[in-house]
Amino acid sequence: MKLPFPPPGSDAGEAGEGRTPSGRAPRVLGIASIATSASAVIVLAVASQVAVHATSDEPDPASAPIAAESTDEHAPEKADAVAPPAAIPAAYDQLAGDEVSYVRFLVSRSADFAAGGDLFGGAGLQYLSTDVADPSFHTDGQRRLSLLYYDYASNELVSFVVNVTAGTIEEVQRGSGSQPAPTDAETGLAWDLLLADGAAGAELGAEYAALTGGAALTPETDTLELSAHSFTTDAASFGAESCGVERCVQLLAQVSGGAFLTTSTYVVNLSTKTVLPVS
Amino acid sequence: MLKRFGSLALAGAVMAGGLLLVPAGAASAQSVTEASCSGDSLVKETLTAGSSWEMCWRIDTYRGLVLDKVAYQPRDEAAPMMVLDSIALAQLNVPYDTGATEYNDVTTYQVGGRRLQAITDVDCPTGEVRSAWTDAARGEIPAICIGEEDSGLAYRTNITNDALYAAQGSDLVLHTVSRIGWYEYQTEYRFHDDGEVSVRLGATGDLSPNDYTNVINQGWPLGEGDTDFAVNHYHSAFWRVDFGIDGAESQVVEKFDTDPTGEVGTTGDTGRTPILDTQLTTVDTEGKVFVENREAYRVVNPDSINADGHARSYEIIVDRDQAYNLNPETDYDIAFTSAKPDEVHASYNLIPQKANQGVSDYIADGESLEDPVAWVNVGFHHINRDEDQSPMPIHWQGFTLYPRDVTAQNPLIPEGRKWVNGDMRGVPNPNIPTTPPTTPPTTPPTTPPGTPPATTPPTGGPTTPPADGPATPPTDGGTATGTVEFGSNEVTPGGTQSVTASGFTPGESVGAVLHSDPIDLGTYVADENGDVEFQFLVPTDLPLGEHRLVLTGQTSAVTAEGTFTVAAATAASIFTQLGTTGSNANVLATVGATLLLLGAALGFAGWYRRHRGSGAVLA
Numbered sequence: 001m002k003l004p005f006p007p008p009g010s011d012a013g014e015a016g017e018g019r020t021p022s023g024r025a026p027r028v029l030g031i032a033s034i035a036t037s038a039s040a041v042i043v044l045a046v047a048s049q050v051a052v053h054a055t056s057d058e059p060d061p062a063s064a065p066i067a068a069e070s071t072d073e074h075a076p077e078k079a080d081a082v083a084p085p086a087a088i089p090a091a092y093d094q095l096a097g098d099e100v101s102y103v104r105f106l107v108s109r110s111a112d113f114a115a116g117g118d119l120f121g122g123a124g125l126q127y128l129s130t131d132v133a134d135p136s137f138h139t140d141g142q143r144r145l146s147l148l149y150y151d152y153a154s155n156e157l158v159s160f161v162v163n164v165t166a167g168t169i170e171e172v173q174r175g176s177g178s179q180p181a182p183t184d185a186e187t188g189l190a191w192d193l194l195l196a197d198g199a200a201g202a203e204l205g206a207e208y209a210a211l212t213g214g215a216a217l218t219p220e221t222d223t224l225e226l227s228a229h230s231f232t233t234d235a236a237s238f239g240a241e242s243c244g245v246e247r248c249v250q251l252l253a254q255v256s257g258g259a260f261l262t263t264s265t266y267v268v269n270l271s272t273k274t275v276l277p278v279s
Numbered sequence: 280m281l282k283r284f285g286s287l288a289l290a291g292a293v294m295a296g297g298l299l300l301v302p303a304g305a306a307s308a309q310s311v312t313e314a315s316c317s318g319d320s321l322v323k324e325t326l327t328a329g330s331s332w333e334m335c336w337r338i339d340t341y342r343g344l345v346l347d348k349v350a351y352q353p354r355d356e357a358a359p360m361m362v363l364d365s366i367a368l369a370q371l372n373v374p375y376d377t378g379a380t381e382y383n384d385v386t387t388y389q390v391g392g393r394r395l396q397a398i399t400d401v402d403c404p405t406g407e408v409r410s411a412w413t414d415a416a417r418g419e420i421p422a423i424c425i426g427e428e429d430s431g432l433a434y435r436t437n438i439t440n441d442a443l444y445a446a447q448g449s450d451l452v453l454h455t456v457s458r459i460g461w462y463e464y465q466t467e468y469r470f471h472d473d474g475e476v477s478v479r480l481g482a483t484g485d486l487s488p489n490d491y492t493n494v495i496n497q498g499w500p501l502g503e504g505d506t507d508f509a510v511n512h513y514h515s516a517f518w519r520v521d522f523g524i525d526g527a528e529s530q531v532v533e534k535f536d537t538d539p540t541g542e543v544g545t546t547g548d549t550g551r552t553p554i555l556d557t558q559l560t561t562v563d564t565e566g567k568v569f570v571e572n573r574e575a576y577r578v579v580n581p582d583s584i585n586a587d588g589h590a591r592s593y594e595i596i597v598d599r600d601q602a603y604n605l606n607p608e609t610d611y612d613i614a615f616t617s618a619k620p621d622e623v624h625a626s627y628n629l630i631p632q633k634a635n636q637g638v639s640d641y642i643a644d645g646e647s648l649e650d651p652v653a654w655v656n657v658g659f660h661h662i663n664r665d666e667d668q669s670p671m672p673i674h675w676q677g678f679t680l681y682p683r684d685v686t687a688q689n690p691l692i693p694e695g696r697k698w699v700n701g702d703m704r705g706v707p708n709p710n711i712p713t714t715p716p717t718t719p720p721t722t723p724p725t726t727p728p729g730t731p732p733a734t735t736p737p738t739g740g741p742t743t744p745p746a747d748g749p750a751t752p753p754t755d756g757g758t759a760t761g762t763v764e765f766g767s768n769e770v771t772p773g774g775t776q777s778v779t780a781s782g783f784t785p786g787e788s789v790g791a792v793l794h795s796d797p798i799d800l801g802t803y804v805a806d807e808n809g810d811v812e813f814q815f816l817v818p819t820d821l822p823l824g825e826h827r828l829v830l831t832g833q834t835s836a837v838t839a840e841g842t843f844t845v846a847a848a849t850a851a852s853i854f855t856q857l858g859t860t861g862s863n864a865n866v867l868a869t870v871g872a873t874l875l876l877l878g879a880a881l882g883f884a885g886w887y888r889r890h891r892g893s894g895a896v897l898a
Contacts, residue, residue, distance in 0.1 A: 011880060063412055065415060065417055067415065088315070090320070094338060096412055097412050097418055100415065112570065128341040131339050132337055134620050135315070137620040159631045173631040175633075178628065179627075180341065180387075180629050181387055184393070228825045229382065229384075229388045232627070243851035250459050262489065
């Protein structure tokens with residue numbers, strides 16, 4: 001595949017200067033003014049080459065957050081270009097943010113990515129996670145990361161092994177029936193669907209009101225801490241038999257002060273965007 | 280007696296450690312672990328006892344803390360030895376006894392990623408906090424606590440008239456915390472200074488607020504009287520342990536099985552002590568095992584041999600009868616498979632080419648075991664208690680990896696016990712002075728004028744303490760009130776140094792530590808005069824130069840210290856050493872030569888006197 005940037009090891013100055021505003025955007029979230037951003041470009045370019053992180057207001061791209069979802073506006077998957085990381089970590093090193101951004105961008109340029117469908121019905125796979133691909137099965141010392149995406153168009157889990165050192169995708173695998181933990185976007189959409197469901201919305205609204213002295217529960221309520229786990233049907237679950245082959249989640253909603261709303265009686269099928277009562 | 284100790288001690292040193300023979304320079308080369316990771320990902324820690332551990336750590340989105348290239352360097356070894364290629368949590372299965380709920384936290388919730396908690400002061404009161412880039416939304420957070428912690432008594436043996444050999448131990452501890460729903464889990468690895476590894480998962484947080492039942496037999500009443508039965512549940516924690524003992528090309532899994540022969544001995548208290556037979560068999564193919572009574576498993580590297588000629592191995596120690604043996608995902612204590620890149624999770628595998636598979640699927644082809652991975656399942660049935668309400672006291676489950684024959688002796692052995700290897704019946708303790716019939720044991724031998732003592736080496740240096748006083752003054756502002764005298768101001772590596780110290784409370788234990796790299800020389804008991812006498816072998820890898828010996832009375836807190844010099848072995852000093860610490864043969868030869876010369880001189884004198892005498896007569 002053709003890369004917009006040469007693999008690491010080529011001229012470092014070119015890589016540093018190659019950071020375009022759109023490629024850099026996720027790393028400067030929270031910086032309001034354009035003027036600040038413009039000056040930060042220079043600082044970042046210098047910082048990335050001389051590794052003087054402490055003197056820069058700009059977050060270190062190796063340690064800063066990036067857009068968590070492939071469907072976010074500033075996602076690496078939506079960038080026009082993402083430079084290779086300034087430094088390639090050793091084979092067994094922990095993750096660095098800039099290499100995650102880079103490999104997600106590389107995956108987004110593949111035909112496998114473009115052919116997939118995301119959570120919201122758009123084109124492109126839904127990003128789940130990046131991890132170090134077990135280095136013990138290689139002897140060349142090169143840096144390899146393993147990425148998981150979900151294809152809502154085919155209900156398949158898709159994995160990519162990307163060689164960061166070479167800047168290439170080495171392996172693509174697809175399989176069905178395996179449902180990794182949901183992302184924040186999946187959790188948020190499941191919650192919106194649950195509240196929009198007549199029966200579930202009414203039960204949760206009443207429980208929330210009782211806990212908060214009558215406050216209304218809406219999708220905008222921000223005093224809740226949401227988490228979720230992927231749900232695969234089992235012998236004890238009636239009503240969600242297709243979960244596992246399709247991507248379903250069960251929510252946990254913790255109200256300020258610690259109480260949890262009763263969410264265990266519902267499962268949200270994200271593949272079909274339906275709320276399923278389970279028993 | 281000095282000579283006898285010397286010969287035995289030298290023999291002991293050779294028996295104790297082929298280890299000591301490795302050149303010290305080898306340690307300066309980059310280790311496999313150091314070559315595998317860098318910066319904050321590399322942990323390299325030398326514990327108080329002198330042994331060290333090194334490893335690479337990272338946070339996996341699903342499995343949480345992953346440790347790779349875990350290597351152990353026993354105190355007296357010159358280089359680290361690989362133990363594990365990798366270890367990490369592989370699943371956490373939590374089914375509730377009502378059958379209504381079951382979680383698989385590693386794959387369906389995540390233990391790493393967004394679930395990993397930022398480490399706070401209360402999580403890490405003494406260790407070092409290091410950061411990791413855990414998830415896109417948060418970037419880098421303080422993720423792990425790494426520190427040395429006391430582990431209590433390491434060993435203790437009170438040898439009559441010799442010393443109380445005892446020491447405290449310590450562990451290198453790494454831990455992370457994950458919040459999964461209402462539960463919080465602490466993932467912990469303890470690397471002991473003696474090579475043992477404790478692997479544990481702690482559960483705290485809150486009991487499920489959603490799982491109460493009115494079925495009495497499926498829960499425990501937490502409310503007043505017989506109300507609010509919180510549902511009992513299991514935590515089955517699985518670890519994937521990829522062994523790499525001493526960088527093994529191939530490793531073998533062996534099963535220990537101890538069975539009664541049906542025969543009994545007749546001399547015990549009961550008169551029917553069973554005679555047991557321990558068989559070792561090789562586990563050649565992939566499969567699940569239940570560890571039954573008097574069974575154990577180990578992973579051996581047949582090509583890695585310790586100084587006694589025994590193959591190095593690690594044994595897997597699990598609690599028995601804890602597995603949740605009701606589903607194929609959880610119905611084993613240990614499963615052995617050959618390492619594969621697409622077999623990562625113990626169940627509900629997230630690698631697409633083996634999507635949703637688990638250990639039962641991995642072993643189905645009955646492949647032969649080449650590069651063995653152990654899947655260790657530790658179950659814990661939690662029958663709730665009143666005490667387990669918020670915040671729930673942490674409860675632990677885990678297993679131990681136990682070194683078997685990694686070193687030929689206790690890796691923390693004090694100098695005074697190094698002579699013990701194997702069956703030493705009939706071998707006198709070289710640390711105990713053999714009392715000469717005419718000399719009181721506490722009196723240093725004095726040299727009668729004019730008599731050449733047989734123990735004085737012909738070319739030896741001074742063996743008496745410095746003339747400026749018996750006590751060497753403390754080197755810093757210490758409160759030394761005791762005195763130390765050395766047998767020799769200068770010794771060579773591998774030689775023997777003798778020590779006489781006084782000023783302690785009669786009968787108290789006195790610890791001896793050599794500085795500056797602290798080396799525990801053991802604990803000795805002060806005699807009725809408050810004196811301590813002992814000898815020790817100067818370690819062969821002790822740096823040249825001045826060394827300080829500090830003795831501390833464990834009751835009186837009296838300290839005594841003094842310095843001596845370790846000098847490179849010269850021809851003269853080797854002769855000296857042979858004279859003072861060498862084999863009996865050398866000493867005998869020296870004595871013999873002296874006697875021969877003396878005999879010849881006497882013979883000549885006699886002949887001369889006889890001839891002069893006869894001449895006189897003749898005259």
